[in-house]
Amino acid sequence: MDWKLGILSELLSLSSLTTLEVVLPPVDSLVTSKLFDKLERFKISIGWKEHIYNWELEAYGNYLRVHDLDARSLVSTGITLLLKKTKTFELKMKNLTEPLNVLDTECCFANLKSLALEECESLEYLIDMTLVKPTPHSSVFPVLDRLVVFGGSRLKEIFHGELPMGSLKKLREMDLQCLPSLTYIIWKTESHSECLRNILGLIEVLKIKNCPSLEEIVALEGARHQEEEATKEINFQRLTELTLADLPSFTGISKNIYKKELERLPDVISLYPNVLTVEHSNVSIQHLFDTKVQFPVLQRLKIEGMDNLKGIWNSELSPDSFCELKFLIVNRCNKLLHLVPTHMQNRLQKMEFICASHCSSLEEIFDFRRSPSHISQPGQGMQRSKIIDFKQSCQAFQNLTDISLWECNSVRIVLSPSISEGLVKLKSTKDTAVPED
Template sequence: MTLVKPTTPHSSSGIFPVLNSLEISYARRLKEIFHGELPTGSLKEIRSLKIEFCSSLEGIFAFEDDEEMFNFQSLTELTLSTLPSFTGISKYISNGSEWLLEDISPEQSDIIIQPLFDTKVHFPVLTKVYIISLNLKEIWNSQLSAESFCELKYLGVTGCHKLLRLVPTHMQNRLQKLECIYTSYCSSLEEIFEFRRLTVDDEGDAAALTISESRNQSRQAFQNLREISIFSCESLRTLLSPSIARGLVKLQRLKIKDCEKIEEIVAAAEGEETEDDNLFPQLCTLTLEDLPNLSSFSQGRYNFKWPLVKDIKVLKCYNMKRFCLGSLSTPKEVKIDVQGASKSVLQVLNNSRNRI
């Protein structure tokens, strides 16, 4: 079932040319919303698109021609929620046949991954994205148009249990205006910011290798990110690489809760004995809660000078023996709450007061 199928794609009359907001809910038989190329001027004023609880929906667009594209020139907010059959923003239909991920053989399915966002649909002014309960392994195509997602400020992902990574390396410099990341209940999520890749040697053994990172690149990515909140992502082991951490110069709120495998927040840089950079200089609140395998905030010798921090909570982190290896400085007024962690963690935090 299709919601809209234009009969004359090159008509001068666009579809919904003055519509500001479109919400589709509980359309259980709907498989696609737009079929074929839309006339010029279609959806040119739409600013908010919300699609939820459509059990058969496979995509927003079904294109018949490989050259067809669409530009959401005014869309600023997109919500996709509880769409179990959704394979991507668009799909390609040729001679009445659909190319879908489920048509791939089991042997190919581990090699070919269909991202949520592809090269056919552009999002030049999108600022907020909410992705909830979708069966996807990847969010972003590596060949997106140059203007897409450069204005994104909020990224929220919940209940996507097949998702492996949130922000791959090819997206990191594109998301320079991102201000908030919220992720929860993504049981397979291994990385928020990709900094490891899986390689297979000649004998078929897999190994994780750290992707090379430069200090100059780290200064460019995520320099406007102010909040990171991660809840119930049980496969996550490390939150930030050293490169990404150095770039978070405006981070104010960091909250990690109920991630049972996470071992450290900032990974140690290989081969570095000391680090002069001050990480997270604008941090205001830090919450680490119910992280049973967390051994420390960081094993790297970094400086954590936090003159603006007001609240630090470390709760039910039973394996945490130390807070960090580097230096820590906080103001006298900071509120510190440590429960379910080593006494040395509380001691280090208390001793950090008045060092600014």
């Protein structure tokens, strides 16, 4: 549409519309227009040049996306009023510096269910509670279901300051990508530990990619709080899908928890090089998941670009963790030696699909020839895991249908005859660039 013919001025003069579906250019007159004042149902795109690929989706309702407007246009304008009614909000604004709770101080997006930020390069905090005084019944994103943040070179924290009770109580999905300054995702403080523990229990899908400074997912604040929380488990009660990709500084779900474990167990094996002291520098086998983290319903696990990873699972996991896992995908983990160690065989009875690609050090898919590499210290209550009978271990993968290997040049045996006998549902085995003996 050619907005230069006066059609735009005529449209912006309409003040009684209740329903509107339109793509608008990023012009200053939008800020003072009364067009948005009485809207109840809308799909509006402002300044976005790319195709609106989900324009027809009705999953959340009222839809607004904003691109290339001056950041001040979102404060105390007709667009601000529109935000209070928006359920799906997509924002692409490189000069935005104010956190989103400053834009809507009264109810902080009380109706928003889906939020996506793209290339908001000047934003340091998505929410900053230190800049506003919460009202007695205020909460942040109380019904938000989905949060996507893609690109933001200055973003230091997602949520900064004390979140009010009732915040994020519906959050189901988080997708965070290309955030070079982000060091953690969620934090626990002494006054709001229970609130944030509940948030962890709600998330079903968690994807974290290309965050080179990210060290942990859950950070603990305060010395006393760290001491107390280090003895507790972090339980992702509903998490069914987890993706961790290209996180070179990643130390674990919560590095303070594992630092406490290292203090009690000097020879414990873990993926936490940043918290190891000199006496722990000889640790040679590392694990992504350890004793204090639970994943009782996780079904899909994807790990990519983790070159400091030598093992996925510790031998002393919570009994309920990973029992529902169906899909395991590992890519570009060049120090990983094995995918499925002996002590995991009883947990993975529902596994259906295994794929490994470009893992140059990978030797085996199933490691049933050795006991777990765990050294116990006298008087510390830890016991060496028993070696599981080899014939019994084969029965753990009766639901496995597909195994794929791509460019894993150190693998010598894909499946031994003994293991193959137990894979009664196996339909496909692919191996590309795996050398023959």
